[in-house]
Amino acid sequence: MREHKLKVGVSGVRGVVGEFLTPLLAADFAQAFGAYVGRGRVVLGRDTRFTGPMIEHAVACGLLAAGCEVVRVGVQTTPTMQIYIAETGAVGGIGITASHNPAEYNALKLFNGEGLFFNHYERTELLDLFHQGEFIVATNEQMLGVVVDQVTPWKRHINRVIKHVDVERIRSRRFRVALDGVNGAGSELSVWFLKEVLGCELQAIHVDPTKAFPREAEPKPESLGELMELVRACGCDIGFGQDPDGDRLAVCDERGVMLDNDDMLALAIDAALAKGPGDVAVNLTTSSVVDDVAARHGRRVYRTAVGEANVVERMRSVKALIGGEGSSGGVIFSGTHLCRDSYTAMALLLDRMAGGTQSLSQWVGELPKYFRHSGKVQFAHGKLGGLMLGMERNHPKAQLERTDGLKLVLEDGWIHLRASNTEPLLRVAVESRSEARADQLFSESMTLLRA
Amino acid sequence: MASSLRISTVGVRGIVGPGLKAHHALEFAAAFSVLLDRADPVMIARDPRASSVMLREGIVASLLASGRDVIDLGLAPTPVLQHAIQRTNAAGGISIGASHNSAEWNALKFLGPNGTYLSSGEASELLDIYHLRKFDFKDWTQVGRLHFDDEAIELYIQELERVFDFKALEGLKIVADCSSGLSSLILKRIKERHPVNITMINAALESKNFAHTPNTNARTVGLQLAPVVQAIGADLGVLFDMDSDRIAVCCGDGVPVSEEMILPLLADYQLKLHPGRMVITNLSTTSLVDDIAARYNASVLRVPVGRQHAMDALAMYPVEKIAVAGEGTGAVMLPEFRFVYDGIASLLALASHLKRERTSLRKLLTQMPSYDMRKLEVGLDAKRIPELMTELEDRWAGAKMNTQDGLRVDIEAGWFHVRVSNTEPVVRVIAEMRQGSAEELISKLLETVRSYA
Numbered sequence: 001m002r003e004h005k006l007k008v009g010v011s012g013v014r015g016v017v018g019e020f021l022t023p024l025l026a027a028d029f030a031q032a033f034g035a036y037v038g039r040g041r042v043v044l045g046r047d048t049r050f051t052g053p054m055i056e057h058a059v060a061c062g063l064l065a066a067g068c069e070v071v072r073v074g075v076q077t078t079p080t081m082q083i084y085i086a087e088t089g090a091v092g093g094i095g096i097t098a099s100h101n102p103a104e105y106n107a108l109k110l111f112n113g114e115g116l117f118f119n120h121y122e123r124t125e126l127l128d129l130f131h132q133g134e135f136i137v138a139t140n141e142q143m144l145g146v147v148v149d150q151v152t153p154w155k156r157h158i159n160r161v162i163k164h165v166d167v168e169r170i171r172s173r174r175f176r177v178a179l180d181g182v183n184g185a186g187s188e189l190s191v192w193f194l195k196e197v198l199g200c201e202l203q204a205i206h207v208d209p210t211k212a213f214p215r216e217a218e219p220k221p222e223s224l225g226e227l228m229e230l231v232r233a234c235g236c237d238i239g240f241g242q243d244p245d246g247d248r249l250a251v252c253d254e255r256g257v258m259l260d261n262d263d264m265l266a267l268a269i270d271a272a273l274a275k276g277p278g279d280v281a282v283n284l285t286t287s288s289v290v291d292d293v294a295a296r297h298g299r300r301v302y303r304t305a306v307g308e309a310n311v312v313e314r315m316r317s318v319k320a321l322i323g324g325e326g327s328s329g330g331v332i333f334s335g336t337h338l339c340r341d342s343y344t345a346m347a348l349l350l351d352r353m354a355g356g357t358q359s360l361s362q363w364v365g366e367l368p369k370y371f372r373h374s375g376k377v378q379f380a381h382g383k384l385g386g387l388m389l390g391m392e393r394n395h396p397k398a399q400l401e402r403t404d405g406l407k408l409v410l411e412d413g414w415i416h417l418r419a420s421n422t423e424p425l426l427r428v429a430v431e432s433r434s435e436a437r438a439d440q441l442f443s444e445s446m447t448l449l450r451a
Numbered sequence: 452m453a454s455s456l457r458i459s460t461v462g463v464r465g466i467v468g469p470g471l472k473a474h475h476a477l478e479f480a481a482a483f484s485v486l487l488d489r490a491d492p493v494m495i496a497r498d499p500r501a502s503s504v505m506l507r508e509g510i511v512a513s514l515l516a517s518g519r520d521v522i523d524l525g526l527a528p529t530p531v532l533q534h535a536i537q538r539t540n541a542a543g544g545i546s547i548g549a550s551h552n553s554a555e556w557n558a559l560k561f562l563g564p565n566g567t568y569l570s571s572g573e574a575s576e577l578l579d580i581y582h583l584r585k586f587d588f589k590d591w592t593q594v595g596r597l598h599f600d601d602e603a604i605e606l607y608i609q610e611l612e613r614v615f616d617f618k619a620l621e622g623l624k625i626v627a628d629c630s631s632g633l634s635s636l637i638l639k640r641i642k643e644r645h646p647v648n649i650t651m652i653n654a655a656l657e658s659k660n661f662a663h664t665p666n667t668n669a670r671t672v673g674l675q676l677a678p679v680v681q682a683i684g685a686d687l688g689v690l691f692d693m694d695s696d697r698i699a700v701c702c703g704d705g706v707p708v709s710e711e712m713i714l715p716l717l718a719d720y721q722l723k724l725h726p727g728r729m730v731i732t733n734l735s736t737t738s739l740v741d742d743i744a745a746r747y748n749a750s751v752l753r754v755p756v757g758r759q760h761a762m763d764a765l766a767m768y769p770v771e772k773i774a775v776a777g778e779g780t781g782a783v784m785l786p787e788f789r790f791v792y793d794g795i796a797s798l799l800a801l802a803s804h805l806k807r808e809r810t811s812l813r814k815l816l817t818q819m820p821s822y823d824m825r826k827l828e829v830g831l832d833a834k835r836i837p838e839l840m841t842e843l844e845d846r847w848a849g850a851k852m853n854t855q856d857g858l859r860v861d862i863e864a865g866w867f868h869v870r871v872s873n874t875e876p877v878v879r880v881i882a883e884m885r886q887g888s889a890e891e892l893i894s895k896l897l898e899t900v901r902s903y904a
Contacts (some may be wrong), residue, residue, distance in 0.1 A: 016591070018590045022477065022516060023477055024474060024481070024507070055512070057475075057508045057509070058509065060505075061477065061506075061508035062509075065473035065505050065509075104590075137472060139467055139468040139469075140467050140469075140554050140659060141501075141503060142468075146504060169612055283541070288807065386888060
């Protein structure tokens with residue numbers, strides 16, 4: 001199978017820096033982006049990857065050539081950038097981050113003037129313009145410059161976050177909090193936010209943005225051993241693990257046990273719905289625990305195709321209060337902004353904990369218990385339809401949902417199959433309230449799909 | 452048709468937008484990094500054009516991606532960049548700016564490890580790498596870092612202070628037209644610490660609306676500089692291009708001096724300091740240079756037109772054998788300044804010359820013989836140019852001929868030079884007569900040249 005060292009597609013440009021993701025490609029793509037969003041202010045920021053400054057210069061070159069004014073915000077988290085774009089009347093923004101991908105990767109995240117990820121149609125139009133290759137280019141007379149603003153983005157972001165929580169009640173609890181910032185874009189912001197703004201007693205590791213990522217960039221139990229250790233050693237109430245661009249969050253309870261990402265999302269939803277009315281939107285692969293939590297508050301859950309942009313689009317159209325994607329550790333709270341934001345997630349969880357006397361593990365313990373499995377199967381080209389039909393035949397009573405791949409909703413669980421956008425891989429997720437049933441559904445499915 | 456982009460051994464130059472684009476900056480910087488064999492940093496500087504920021508961003512990105520550290524001098528003239536490259540271990544440099552061109556243009560100049568322009572061989576290798584797109588972008592762990600150097604202008608001025616006696620210039624009234632360009636950054640500092648009387652006009656840096664085209668010729672001098680010189684009764688007026696590598700001047704009476712006169716004046720100054728040294732110039736430059744050289748028992752080496760040829764010639768002789776090198780455009784290189792075109796050094800040399808001779812510029816000029824020089828250009832069909840050259844050679848059979856760059860013919864009372872321009876699709880015809888008018892010679896030439904149009 002081909003290794004995906006460079007991907008130029010509807011989600012932008014992502015690749016291994018050097019031979020694959022070159023400054024030439026980044027500048028060309030940025031120029032197409034500039035031509036697409038038009039001559040106005042474009043916000044340019046990055047995470048802490050070593051290749052960030054290089055790509056940043058290339059992108060600035062392309063944007064200036066297209067006649068845009070470049071607003072350089074330096075190292076910022078993705079949600080900080082998105083909020084800044086929306087608040088400052090920019091025509092768009094580019095975030096240089098490969099998010100949770102390894103350090104050798106980098107990528108351009110593309111935002112429109114509302115500070116939202118480009119939707120499917122915007123991405124397609126941009127890609128056409130890029131391939132067409134002939135954009136309007138600015139003359140010296142039309143050319144604008146570079147302005148720098150590295151201070152106000154933080155403030156704008158955190159001001160929005162704290163509007164929705166009771167800061168005083170969080171501060172009064174002086175929570176002991178552990179943090180692993182992966183030396184990412186949020187490192188300094190997180191320390192300031194947790195310590196100064198929320199008054200926590202902070203035990204922080206990997207919060208030096210000048211250093212390399214100390215662990216796998218994706219925040220998950222396998223990569224957060226140090227965080228779990230820290231929570232136990234320091235007797236913390238909660239532990240937070242971030243990704244390099246500060247949109248995803250993983251959470252560890254006071255016993256040093258990582259929460260399942262779906263449960264973390266369910267808790268954030270629980271906290272948000274307790275504060276204000278609104279519906280919920282999550283992707284099809286997110287756990288049913290979300291439905292149970294929403295039902296407790298008498299709220300509806302909308303299901304969307306996988307992908308942050310899809311969830312955001314649905315949240316926007318149904319005016320949902322909160323949403324997210326279970327597996328990725330992303331909480332999207334519309335009160336802050338329609339983006340995944342680890343800071344809002346931290347604030348919601350701490351606020352809820354401050355409002356009661358339960359420990360985090362007790363609060364999680366109140367969630368209905370689901371058992372989940374996920375896996376991947378390679379399939380030969382042209383065989384996918386047959387596999388899907390086989391699954392349907394195996395579960396004749398299932399309710400079928402075809403928004404994104406195939407989801408078979410059974411009485412005592414569900415199975416979700418979706419093909420990867422980038423590789424000939426079928427992603428399989430199953431869930432059930434019963435452990436035995438989850439095991440059975442998963443092994444049956446994998447056997448059928450592998451045959 | 453006037454082209455809006457030119458890529459040649461001189462570098463890359465064009466109208467930003469339709470001609471010169473972002474990818475040129477990225478690709479040329481990547482090619483330049485491949486050309487430089489040492490792994491040391493590359494220095495860059497830019498002029499105040501808006502488009503220079505765009506080109507800078509692209510150049511920085513490509514150099515970093517090629518594993519190079521970059522040292523950015525920010526807004527600094529080419530001679531300062533050249534000085535900075537030489538005093539450090541830099542592997543080379545890129546100057547971003549279109550010196551004498553109007554605001555819509557921009558250009559990249561590539562400089563080798565000594566701060567000098569590339570030789571013809573290096574320049575053509577750079578083009579080959581660019582055309583082959585054989586770049587060498589490094590693995591993510593080897594990406595370079597950007598540094599800044601804000602001492603470069605200061606250290607450059609310290610070098611000027613070692614070469615020129617600023618005290619001796621006291622009392623001389625100078626007006627400088629900075630053309631909205633970078634010379635003001637240097638002149639301001641010189642004024643702060645020396646009792647020189649320099650009045651600056653158009654000293655504010657402009658990114659789009661230049662005070663006038665920064666072309667260093669008599670016409671531009673007449674626009675704003677000459678009236679000010681006259682009004683305040685200055686001894687000397689000097690006009691800089693954007694990156695202050697060349698100058699044009701006018702006398703105290705405000706009358707512009709032909710740009711052809713700068714080299715003879717500075718040759719006079721330099722040869723008096725170093726009699727017997729050689730003067731290097733091109734085949735199209737006035738024979739006044741030969742007269743002045745003869746006074747000091749010095750020889751003149753004439754090379755084809757173009758910076759590269761002067762550089763190649765300079766490389767063949769030891770520095771202490773050469774008095775000055777330059778061309779009829781007012782661009783002059785002094786050995787004390789590592790043979791780079793340096794307008795500030797040219798101004799200081801000229802001012803020192805006036806002080807040393809205790810006379811006015813007008814008087815210095817009237818003491819020189821007055822020759823009649825005529826220049827014309829004709830658009831020709833490229834395929835007929837060899838025929839034209841053959842006919843001219845036949846016509847002047849028996850005269851002293853030089854065919855290094857078109858045809859230069861020396862006749863008894865003068866000379867002429869017919870050559871194809873390096874920058875435009877035209878044939879340039881230059882004739883000079885030491886006695887009488889050049890009118891007859893130039894019309895005779897034109898008649899022949901036009902018959903091939």
